[in-house]
Amino acid sequence: MKGYLFISEKEENNLNYERKIQESFSRFFGKENVKVKKNPGSSNNLSLYNYTNEPNEINYSHYEHHFGLSGDFLKDEDTVIHDFLSASDKEKYISEIGGIFTISWLHDNTFTTWSDITRIEPIYYCETPKRIVVGTKALLVHLIAYGLETPNYDVSSFVSFLNNGFFCDDNTPFMGVKALYRNSKMIIYDNHINISPIDDFDNYIYTQDPTNQFYDEISELFLDSFSYFKKHNSTFKLGLTGGKDSRLVIAAMHKLGVNVETITNGFEDTPDVIIGKKIANQLNIKHEVKIPPGSASSINIDLYDRAVNTIKNCEGMLFAYENISGLTPEFNNQRISIGGQGGGLYKGGYAKLANITSREELLEFFLSSFAKYNDLINDDEYKKYTQFFNDFIDRHPKHLTYSDILNSFYLTYRSGRWSASSRSGYTMGFYSYPPLFESRLAKKAQLLKTHYGSNEHLIYNILLRINSDLVNIPFAEDRWSFEKGHPYSKYDIENWIKRKPLYATSIRGGFNWRKNILTNLNKEFYEVIFADENSPIFDIVNKNKVKELFNKKGKRSLAVYDTFLWSLFTSSIMLSDKWYSSEKKILKTNIKVPKSSVKEKKGVLKKINLIPNEYLRTSNEKLQIEKKSNISSTISWKDYVPSDRLYFQLFDNPFSQPPSEKYANLYKIEGSVAELFFEVEKHLPDDFLLELYFIQYNNSERVESKKEELNILNQKNIYKYKAVMHPEANRFKVAFKISEGRANGTFDINQMRIHFYS
Structure with a gap:
């Protein structure tokens, strides 16, 4: 410090x-x-x-x-x-x-x-x-x-x-x-x-469209933000997860030749650990897995000491829910904290959370997100706080969109107050340098139009320039935002499939003792909050309504009040002045830890199969299928009349029979739910009807067939069909029928794929 x-x-x-x-x-x-x-x-x-x-x-x-x-x-x-x-x-x-x-x-x-x-x-x-x-x-x-x-x-x-x-x-x-x-x-x-x-700066904030030169320049600034570490002759340790921010940081440190080792918390089969290992192996750096300690039947917490510790570290500007490291009498100049904190500055901030189209919606978002306990705050004080959000909206230049203002709020208050308060606690005891907060870098990022951050084109292009190999390593339960549902380019679909997010296939019974206050720590919090019923905090808080909360037993929905209660608990101790006085209170509590359990996780994306277009078949002489590439075929017909049966299908054999074994690598059902995706690109001016049949089979016969009619209205569109797997089925087939079309027509069917979910 x-x-x-x-x-x-x-x-x-x-x-x-x-x-x-x-x-x-x-x-x-x-x-x-x-x-x-x-x-x-x-x-x-x-x-x-x-x-x-x-x-x-x-x-x-x-x-x-x-x-x-x-x-x-x-x-x-x-x-x-x-x-x-x-x-x-x-x-x-x-x-x-x-x-x-x-x-x-x-x-x-x-x-x-x-x-x-x-x-x-x-x-x-x-x-x-x-x-x-x-x-x-x-x-x-x-x-x-x-x-x-x-x-x-x-x-x-x-x-x-x-x-x-x-x-x-x-x-x-x-x-x-x-x-x-x-x-x-x-x-x-x-x-x-x-x-x-x-x-x-405020005249130019969120105004720029990116160019390759912009991405080159901000990538260089990003690398330069790490030159701070050259001042310290040390081997640094970075927490590496399956997310994006820590990947950006490790990519830069590796490129610059900074001595760094990585550590990931989790079990061997958790996505963070698996992906952390992949990244470390790709970069050839040391990686350590820190497995959570064995389950204990209980933990002992001194809640009062925790709050005092947080108040002293952060000047009372952060609540005791946060895990702020304890005070040490001397500064530890051998410890340097690094990490991916600040990543939200490059991902659109709060704009990622909402699609706001009016000032009224924007104000409602602010109030529902940052002033959600109005029922417990006295009306006059709540109105003043509401005016703060109105003033914040109105202080911005007229060229900004509502998404820009959300982004600006993240920069101004999430970074400028929460991150600042948190970091102040750390710097009291050791060096802390989160490079994503570097001033020139953050300033340049805020010049870019918000949607380039929120769709993650910005961080993608930075990582692409620093270490392109890390772009295609999948994330834990996430994708690049610009390709969430589909590849950014259909020609990249094979890499997109390789980037399939890695999901946990089971749920480990987790326990966070800091949550569900009214159930787990009702007595302890009540004792502190109401130790002085004349506390100044009750000048702004409705005391009776808070007491009513504590009397509502066994309702887990009351966990929504956790933030308020932790903040009230912290405020009560601060306003008592006992956090710095010699009058110490001990509030040790023994919290029972439920036994951990492992449950199968439902709805997990297990596999994506790209279906080569060469597997499309038809026996109708009026239909022609021309393969254009592995992911694209042209379907055309001539002299259509309503009595024609313009069918084409995936795989072979009549509809009543399962496909033959030569397609076994694709027709196999590998989950309880499937989603079929494909793109239709019209080459005719009129609309037409495309009937889709999703057929399921056991080893010898059809067990279920479902039909859906698709109105092909747009010149190009991606269609999705979701099917629940029949319990007796182990393979599938897809068929299409063209109806209500012109006498002659043509369209492309592209990037057909099927997703299987647990």
Whole structure:
């Protein structure tokens, strides 16, 4: 952890806050041996304090120029300071610095601070009648701005926290303290605050269509974001899953020759482990499988200690549901945390969750997703919170779509508040550098129109340029979004089939003790939440309605209130001030762990068979089938009259008989449900009717036949037919009949395939 605190006294003052900062870290954060250095301004009422618990020395002054730095730059800090002072356009230089950082500058009685695009390194500020304070720890800003020894809370600001488990707006728990908005510059001169955008980024956000050059450039930025690791001579360990974000990270580290080993949590037969091994083998890097520990009959948890730990690590801005590592007295400079956090910035953010077509729908999405506990919040406070979402929508330029605004909300509040709060806990004890949050990289990604992120063309093209071999390794229960249902190109169908998601074929009985609070931890949560029935939290929360929740026994549907209850539990402890006092409470509970079980998982995609078009047959002389490729055939007819029976089929033998053994590799039924897909491309102007027959057989005879009529209206369309497998059937056949067509006609039938599900 390293950070800074700027103070502008409104009255002539020469106070020294070094001891105050050190004592605050000891008392509120459990951190001893924090180094603090004061850099006085040109007048006695200005000062900038740098602090750290890392082993490096603090030396961020250059003659009369004093700097406050937090986070990590890709270049050495001395180089950043030198280049900044040399830059003729300092805003342009700031917007192009590589890393995850904030930077502040005190010179000529003027203080300037800049936040980056993600805000994962946050800046907080507060103005009181006596002073203006800006810094990277909200609690320090609050205590010094008001001259307090203990915090005063702004309970009304807790509404967003109670709804989401983090501050999903620009508020903090502390009276008067706000988070500086993303990509902003704050100037303080003569005790006046001016906040403005660093640049005109908001005029260009989500406006660009990609080109190959754009993908080349952002891929280079992505690789450059990993140059931070060259500062540490170490072997890094990365958690590798079957998803996309960790794959992007390992691809970059491997390409750059960074020493890295991988680890995957799970059982040997789980998709994450299988895919993790595939990737590690492809890259020839060490891979470890960490199998979950054997089932214990119970676990012991100190809920109170867990909450205190989280509050101290994250300044009360994250709820105790999250697994935040424990406080350690010293900074561990041998530990560097890396991972795929931040991937949502490259995948459309919240735009992936909803198809919004109006402002009313957008507001409803915000309220149903981020303000869903309105029945438990007092009306006046809920209305204020609702207005926040209206204001957020209206502050955006008119060129943005509703999907763009959802994407922007993810950038501004999921990254800028949740990720920032989470990361602040980690950096208190060790280095943490998630490369997907790198400032230049994230900024360039946000220039791209949202749908290129949400359909995953962006991350696909980055991975394609870094390591194309990893593109075709399947994902765990997922695909590239742009090819969810069908190949992006019909000519890629064979690779698309190879990329079939890997699914778990069984469900292991999992148990998450943090869920179903009203069932599993009713007594413990009630005891803490209502320990003080005059708690300020009940100024905004309807106490009686919360009590009613605790009286509703045995209803698992009440798990929907878990987020609210964990947030209320955390808030109650924070507002009691016992999280930092010597008055410690023990709330140990023994939680019974149900025996794990393994159940067959239904509806799993087991296999995809591509059906070569050469297997299409007809005995009707008026029908012609011409194979164009392995995946495409042209069907044509002449002199059609309604009495003609224009049938063609897959495989051979009459409809009453099963296909012969030479087609055994394709006709075999391999699941309980099947879906047949095929594309029809018309070469005639009129519509026609195509009858589809799905026929099932045992070894010797037909056992079931189903028919569906397809109106061929579009010039090109993909059709799907779903069939439940007959219990006696072990093979199938498909037949088609053309009816209600013109006398002559022609169309192509392409990329026929069948999916089998468990």
